[in-house]
Amino acid sequence: MTSVTYKKYATSIRIETLKMIARAKSSHIGSNFSAIDILTVLYNGILRVNPKNQHAPNRDRFILSKGHACASLYAILADKGFFSKKLLETFYLPGGILAGHVVHSAPGVEISTGSLGHGLPVAAGMALAAKRDRKKWRVFCLLSDGELDEGSNWESILFAPHHSLDNLTIIIDYNKIQSLGDTNKTINLEPLAAKLKSFNWAVREIDGHNFQAIERALTSLPKQKNKPTCIIAHTIKGKGVSFMENSLIWHYKSSNEEEFERALKELQEK
Amino acid sequence: MRNVFIKTLTKLAPKHPEIFLIVGDLGYGVIEEFAQKFPRQFLNAGIAEQNMTGMAAGLALSGKTIFTYSIANFPILRPLEQVRNDICYHNANVKIVSVGGGFFYHSLGSTHHGTEDISIMRTLPNMTVLAPGDAYEAECATRALIEHSGPCFLRLTKAPESTVHTKKPAFKIGKAIQIGNGSDVALITTGGMLEETIKTAEFLKRQKISARVISMHTVKPLDAAIIKKTAREVKAIATIEDHQITGGLGSAVAEVLAETSPSAILFKHFGIPDIFIKHIGSVEYIKEKLGLTAEKLSKKIQTFLAHDI
Known part of the structure; x- marks a missing residue:
């Protein structure tokens, strides 16, 4: 895909996400917007998944560990035909099936997450299953940066290289803002790349909004044979809407009518 | 019991390539044969x-039948949210095996006592809770688990391979085993207290009190039918467990009795009275201190029957 096509796709998902969250009066739009460019590349040529055969044993597995960024994933899954776009209208609303943290009752979703620090251990188990059964399918797991405070992740970060899980790729959506403020002021993760390298991961740092960089990182896998890959994607929370970018309040707030129109206009002009 | 569990799993593993045993760096002197024979499992x-x-959930969701193995609280309370969200919520085929339920790691201290495990595990949706009472029941439970799809907690005691039953009993998950037909009192027990409970019934017999024993090896799903039937057939019911009295077998039985009509049956539960056990000593010593020996239990049951009838 060209950068222009990626961008067009990502914008359409941002618009859909904006509408879903505004309609539902739910939260986490900033976290969604920081991850959408990564999700866009994953679901347009990287992940070997098939909406017509969702449980195919040899499919790639994608786990959204930052389950609060689910609105954008639901929008992509609906767009790809995993379920009807009509369902998006009931996101977070009575009678719907799409909860405010990603749920496995939605077709195309491997596991439910929401409580942080759960995705990576499960992903490691899936990667180990493929290795033990000598299967070619791969596992991708998208984590938030704040989520790396959780000790469970570090247990898995120790585990995966020890078992040479080079079929496992994690992408860290490093927007540098967590629930109460900056990650470096909460529990500093730096030097993050050096930490992961010293734990025997193959590490690549990219601009998480540069489609070609994301595509390059996700096509040349594993980065190193016998090592799991960690892609640290430097991102901007709220990316795509000027007044939402790098602003903590958009972890919580849903847009009012005026904000919605302004955000929509900005996105449509992109 | 743990030896029986591992031996049974070792027997079953060749026929069931989906069986996968994960240990949490525990099982020295027990798991080696399995590890050597089935390195891929x-x-x-x-x-x-x-x-x-x-990870166990991830493997199970990829088609494996997982057994995680550790001791006391380590495989359930430390990762409780993983048990709830990753295993139970996804109905993943993971069997959590914990050795040392109750206070079988007696002198190692309260950190190593599994005395709230039944209570916490039985409240999780999709979870099956098994606590076999002797080596025969442990073997049957292990076999039953292979055929049973979904999350399970298997609570084993560390006791030597004690056998209460004289042969393999008819065993079905969710179906209690009744021993004897005494009509004065029913003693309902689970797991490591089965032997002591049978001794209690013998003590009572000497006092002309006829007791039947019910081995409730499955605490969830609970055999409500046998509890209701028993309530009609005896004068009193007592539960005996090496677990806190809050939330364990006694509570589970009481929940059934409270909703059984007519509900007026004498009921008493014996267990650990909402404390951390600070006594240092053997299992027998701790039982003595907690009043959970056959002699003490039978006396308390006699008093209870005399006062309440």
């Missing part, structure tokens, strides 16, 4: 129970 996850448990 075995893993030591290290001392990292959150990863072990999440």
Whole structure:
């Protein structure tokens, strides 16, 4: 895909996400917007998944560990035909099936997450299953940066290289803002790349909004044979809407009518 | 019991290539044969129970029948949220095996006592809770688990391979085993207290009180039918467990009795009275201190029957 096509796709998902969250009066739009460019590349040529055969044993597995960024994933899954776009209208609303943290009752979703620090251990188990059964399918797991405070992740970060899980790729959506403020002021993760390298991961740092960089990182896998890959994607929370970018309040707030129109206009002009 | 569990799993593993045993760096002197014979079906996850448990869910969701193995609270309370969210919520086929339920790691201290495990595990949706009472029941439970799809907690005691039953009993998950037909009192027990409960019935017999024993090896799903039937056939019911009295077998039985009509049956539960056990000593010593020996239990039951009838 060209950068222009990626961008067009990502914008359409941002618009859909904006509408879903505004309609539902739910939260986490900033976290969604920081991850959408990564999700866009994953679901347009990287992940070997098939909406017509969702449980195919040899499919790639994608786990959204930052389950609060689910609105954008639901929008992509609906767009790809995993379920009807009509369902998006009931996101977070009575009678719907799409909860405010990603749920496995939605077709195309491997596991439910929401409580942080759960995705990576499960992903490691899936990667180990493929290795033990000598299967070619791969596992991708998208984590938030704040989520790396959780000790469970570090247990898995120790585990995966020890078992040479080079079929496992994690992408860290490093927007540098967590629930109460900056990650470096909460529990500093730096030097993050050096930490992961010293734990025997193959590490690549990219601009998480540069489609070609994301595509390059996700096509040349594993980065190193016998090592799991960690892609640290430097991102901007709220990316795509000027007044939402790098602003903590958009972890919580849903847009009012005026904000919605302004955000929509900005996105449509992109 | 743990030897019986591992031996049974070792027997079953060749026929069931989907069986996968994950240990949390525990099982020295017990798991080696399995590990050597089935290296592709075995893993030591290290001392990292959150990863072990999440990973177990990931493996199970990829088609494996997982057994995680550790002791006391380590495989359930340390990673409780992984048990809830990753295993139970996804109805993943993971069997959590914990050795040392109750206070079988007596002198190792309260950190190593599994005395709230039944209570906490039975409240989780999709979870089956098994606590076999002797080696025969442990073997049957292990076999039954292979055929049973979904999350399960298997609570084993560390006791030597004690046998209460004289042969393999008819065993079905969710179906209690009744021993004897006494009509004065029914003693309902689970797991490591089965032997002591049978002795209690013998003590009572000498006092002309006829007791039947019910081995409630499955605490969830609970055999409500046998409890209701028993309530009609005896004058009193007592539960006996090496577990806190809050939330364990006694509570589970009381929940059934409270909703059984007519509900007026004498009921008493014996267990650990909402304390951390600070006594240092053997299992027998701790039982003595807690009043959970056959002699003390039978006396308390006699008093209870005399006062309440």
